[in-house]
Amino acid sequence: MNLKTWLSAQWDRVLGAGAVIIGAVAILLGYRGVAGTPFPAEQIPYVISGAVAGIALIGIGLTSWLSADLRDEWRKLDRIEHLLEPCDAPPLTETTA
Amino acid sequence: MIAWPRRGRLWLLVGQAACLATIVLAGRASAERASAGGQGVWVAVAVAAALISAAGNGVWLGTLRRAANGRRQRVFTRLAGKAREPHLPPPKQAPGSPAAAGEGVQAVMVAGLTLRHRPDCPLVAGKDVVPATADAEPCGWCSP
Numbered sequence: 001m002n003l004k005t006w007l008s009a010q011w012d013r014v015l016g017a018g019a020v021i022i023g024a025v026a027i028l029l030g031y032r033g034v035a036g037t038p039f040p041a042e043q044i045p046y047v048i049s050g051a052v053a054g055i056a057l058i059g060i061g062l063t064s065w066l067s068a069d070l071r072d073e074w075r076k077l078d079r080i081e082h083l084l085e086p087c088d089a090p091p092l093t094e095t096t097a
Numbered sequence: 098m099i100a101w102p103r104r105g106r107l108w109l110l111v112g113q114a115a116c117l118a119t120i121v122l123a124g125r126a127s128a129e130r131a132s133a134g135g136q137g138v139w140v141a142v143a144v145a146a147a148l149i150s151a152a153g154n155g156v157w158l159g160t161l162r163r164a165a166n167g168r169r170q171r172v173f174t175r176l177a178g179k180a181r182e183p184h185l186p187p188p189k190q191a192p193g194s195p196a197a198a199g200e201g202v203q204a205v206m207v208a209g210l211t212l213r214h215r216p217d218c219p220l221v222a223g224k225d226v227v228p229a230t231a232d233a234e235p236c237g238w239c240s241p
Binding site for chain 2: 040041044045046047048049052053055056057059060062063066067070071073074077080081083084
């Protein structure tokens, strides 16, 4: 499986991991910004665009990852149902066997 | 086959993008205020947007979980129904054949598990199988 195929199949995990990483980076940058100034009026914008945005991004990323896990389970259930389908015909009886 | 639930996914994406945009705009707007007192409202706006985003994520995951649980229950019900179905007796073997002698040459089992199956049993399809041992219990589905 090449990279393009893998990315198209796992786009929600890629999105999830990317959002978590960007969120963590935003929190770190926000922390650095807050630590760099003693004035609350200069710290609050870093808190909003660093911490709050970072937490929201991490939440979105985790949701996307969990959604991908549930979608994988859905596909496995698809395969099981596909295996069951030939068996759904009426069972053979002694007279028809 | 039941389709993977996609209904509402567009609204989720739009809502999450709107929440993120609101947080970013609130950060920019608060940077233009000179006093911490005037920034309070933007902090509240940003926190509210983050909470709405979290609620949207929770609703979406709850929807998916409910759908997956329903699907799982449906598949398990079908599997249980198949396992309880009566099966035909095995074909009569010619006297003296290995199967008639009870040697069970056709039965297989998945390595490390305890049930023996017919080789064409769907429960062993695609798995690495080994010849069944004498003490293996018969599969309730294929009745080897």
